[in-house]
Amino acid sequence: MDKLSITGGRRLEGEITVSGAKNAALPILCAGLLTADILALENVPRLNDIDTMLRLLGRMGARAERGAAHDVSLCAAEVDCLEAPYELVKTMRASILVLGPLVARYGQARVSLPGGCAIGQRPVDQHIKGLAALGADIQIEHGFVIARARRLKGASIRTDMVTVTGTENLMMAATLAEGTTVLENAAREPEVVDLAELLIKMGARISGHGTDRIVIEGVEKLHGASHRVVADRIEAGTFLCAVGATGGDVLLRQAAPETMGALLDKLQEAGLGLECGPDWIRCTMNQRPRAVGARTREYPGFPTDMQAQLMALDSIADGTAVIVENIFENRYMHVQELGRMGAQIDIDGHTAVVTGVPELSGANVMATDLRASASLVIAGLAARGATTIERIYHLDRGYERMEEKLRALGADIRRISDKGAA
Ligand SMILES: CC(=O)N[C@H]1[C@@H](OP(=O)(O)OP(=O)(O)OC[C@H]2O[C@@H](n3ccc(=O)[nH]c3=O)[C@H](O)[C@@H]2O)O[C@H](CO)[C@@H](O)[C@@H]1O
Numbered sequence: 001m002d003k004l005s006i007t008g009g010r011r012l013e014g015e016i017t018v019s020g021a022k023n024a025a026l027p028i029l030c031a032g033l034l035t036a037d038i039l040a041l042e043n044v045p046r047l048n049d050i051d052t053m054l055r056l057l058g059r060m061g062a063r064a065e066r067g068a069a070h071d072v073s074l075c076a077a078e079v080d081c082l083e084a085p086y087e088l089v090k091t092m093r094a095s096i097l098v099l100g101p102l103v104a105r106y107g108q109a110r111v112s113l114p115g116g117c118a119i120g121q122r123p124v125d126q127h128i129k130g131l132a133a134l135g136a137d138i139q140i141e142h143g144f145v146i147a148r149a150r151r152l153k154g155a156s157i158r159t160d161m162v163t164v165t166g167t168e169n170l171m172m173a174a175t176l177a178e179g180t181t182v183l184e185n186a187a188r189e190p191e192v193v194d195l196a197e198l199l200i201k202m203g204a205r206i207s208g209h210g211t212d213r214i215v216i217e218g219v220e221k222l223h224g225a226s227h228r229v230v231a232d233r234i235e236a237g238t239f240l241c242a243v244g245a246t247g248g249d250v251l252l253r254q255a256a257p258e259t260m261g262a263l264l265d266k267l268q269e270a271g272l273g274l275e276c277g278p279d280w281i282r283c284t285m286n287q288r289p290r291a292v293g294a295r296t297r298e299y300p301g302f303p304t305d306m307q308a309q310l311m312a313l314d315s316i317a318d319g320t321a322v323i324v325e326n327i328f329e330n331r332y333m334h335v336q337e338l339g340r341m342g343a344q345i346d347i348d349g350h351t352a353v354v355t356g357v358p359e360l361s362g363a364n365v366m367a368t369d370l371r372a373s374a375s376l377v378i379a380g381l382a383a384r385g386a387t388t389i390e391r392i393y394h395l396d397r398g399y400e401r402m403e404e405k406l407r408a409l410g411a412d413i414r415r416i417s418d419k420g421a422a
């Protein structure tokens, strides 16, 4: 298993390019199941999760070809297997996103239930309830959701909580339903908007995306389209936190600052100098960060996917920060590992109180989930001495060539793979 080895204490300086968003690219690839025509996608990040999704779609009979660096061409003209097996779903929960498109276009699907994961239980009951409201006959058997419908029928659906992939699954299903669907309490995340924009290019009739009420008028058929995946706001935010922790002067190219409001506000409060253009962010930091609290919320609130990285920054900040995790019940797995590097963090239920220390010290630590891994990288870059992070397969799910990008900024970081150092 690969590890990362970091020697901390270097300022980050230079330019890097932000990749396309994993959480937009995954549903967008699933939208390819809604048509027999070709989807021509640009800015698809090169990540393990994307490879897993392409493997899943390939197993169903879709043809996917990776072209120049970040292009993917996908054609689901000959789908002959309407199943998502457990071995793929368990490595990537977003596999559940094939459920809506399969039932909508083929009238049936058999998709493994994802089960719990490191950050919480993460049930998919709202996806299932919504599909049932659209007229699908649903059964749970042997750990699989089995859904059947001659043709889905539009309905008014209010999810019990805001769910990102739930909104995406139901929005995709409703595009081919008979009649109008209204999704109330819908997720407003930029990745939902990006998916809606692709679906509209494919011929779907959608309005209200970006608000909590999405209206979808079903159509008979969707067609092919070209689309560029929106920039990854979480990857960009992770690099900004790294600069905040080490000090430096970095330009992020191909970013989408308009999707990052809540986070950029917090980083400014922490003392980072930020300048933004339509698709770039310049960030400078020449002081010890100031402690900033945050409460994770659905978009446009502070994203849960940035909670661990902000906590790493707060660990070395001047002052005490209170962080409250409202989305997932177990998303503090990084706290213990940050503690091994000298961070002072007390957890009480959903609340973490972070008392900044002047310096962290490098240590051997273990990544437990994707964003926990990112927080350990940030801590390692800022710490005195050497840090080794194990189990970085979590990181590889969601960050493209992270160590190469950081090295380009002057970080002392290398991957130690089973095949040797890189
Ligand atoms: C691939 C992808 O886009 N992943 C993102 C997506 O995950 P994902 O879509 O899985 O997260 P949700 O928005 O669905 O989850 C929000 C909350 O609702 C709960 N819930 C959700 C659905 C459901 O049927 N029942 C239920 O109880 C979850 O357990 C969680 O507590 O949004 C999360 C919240 O912004 C992000 O952290 C993930 O990075």
Ligand SMILES: C=C(OP(=O)(O)O)C(=O)O
Pocket (backbone or CB within 6 Å): 023, 093, 094, 305, 370, 371, 398
């Ligand atoms: C939790 C995340 O992803 P997933 O929903 O794929 O587990 C994430 O991107 O931080």
